[in-house]
Amino acid sequence: MARSIGRICKGFQRLGLLSKQTQLIPFTRVPVGTVRTIVTLPSFLFPQPRDFSLPNPSWGSEMTRMYEHYESQCEMETEGGQKGPWRRLPSYNRLLKYATVFPSGGVYLSKMIQSKARLFTRNIRNPGAAFEYVLFVNKEEQKCVCILQAGHLLEGPPGHVHGGAIATMIDTVTGTHATFLSGPVMTANLNINYRRPIPLGSTVLLESCLEKKEGRKTFITCRVTSTDGSKLHTETSALFLSITASHLLGG
């Protein structure tokens, strides 16, 4: 019973109708004259989604060192705790828990596909196997950095990271940065110059900077380098267009 209520609640949570703090009072058809049972659901029925940006045992020493470097410069929300201008962004395996069924591009998106959908960069749960990454943003400098540890499932050229996997992280970091700066956006252009391949298993740094904003357009540049900055792997210029929900729903 508790489990089935939990499932129902999860369904509502996906629909965005319940916050974590909501106390659900479920009821069904109740015969007149009977007492309605009121159930207040405990918090363990609403588990926190996993935040993939937090350290896990698969992280190597370089990934951990870089994480601690930026984490130690993060602003603190406690009194008098202003430590620095950076802020870590949490990361889940869906951007949205539920999307309305709509016709888009002539194709109807089925409920089944929606319920199973997962964010491309977080679709493998095995820690360390694919993308291990964490993003930090800096409001003052309008910058965003990402520490990436590239797992063994990202192979392209033998022993090296696939160009598409690098493009995926660049799109993720610049897109997140553009959203942070301009609200909801869609990628309009990615122009990526690949300078040096990235060995599988290595940790690299992605640095995203605002170039300019013009109306609906946000221009971002992004460099992928070794963590000490001595080796340049890729250079990118990216363009994002601000959108409203109707842009997406209308395909």
Added chain:
Amino acid sequence: MARSIGRICKGFQRLGLLSKQTQLIPFTRVPVGTVRTIVTLPSFLFPQPRDFSLPNPSWGSEMTRMYEHYESQCEMETEGGQKGPWRRLPSYNRLLKYATVFPSGGVYLSKMIQSKARLFTRNIRNPGAAFEYVLFVNKEEQKCVCILQAGHLLEGPPGHVHGGAIATMIDTVTGTHATFLSGPVMTANLNINYRRPIPLGSTVLLESCLEKKEGRKTFITCRVTSTDGSKLHTETSALFLSITASHLLGG
């Protein structure tokens, strides 16, 4: 015993020392005067790797229809069987079964990573969940097409394919095409214009054309459209540089 020999043989196969047809005659330290056992291994110990480009039950009607359209125009190797100029390219989950341990970019690639490494576009075995695709090349027209069915694990914007997943397929198709035209290459530039998002679950067509070749450079263009060509999703220009093994091994 047969299983352990099989494992050893697989190891040798990974090292590229044995072809499938090779009959292995294993031996260890044999005391002088004893008879050496000679084992000829049967073919079932060398299973064919899975060709991911062949139809499977997850393929929708549009994916299947497009596959049959190009498959029916493929050249045939039987006598008098010349049906058309297209050729289907098989697809496995590693480009190379084994890569030599080497220092690259300052990072040593461990044997463990190598043995577990999988091609980024084929790293999920669950049919239909991620990239379902098949490539056909046309020698006469120097073209390459790819039919892609985008699974639920490729999500970016809610209900739509991640820009990085699209970039990944563009890199894969143009890179394969460039390799077909010019031998081993590395991606030097991808310039992708995103025109219209791709709904999750839909089937699209990637068409790759040779623009020009200049020395080590191969210039390719690629369009991603709906299967009837009426909707343009992305337009890309790509540049590839011819490489030798030493380019890759040297980082």
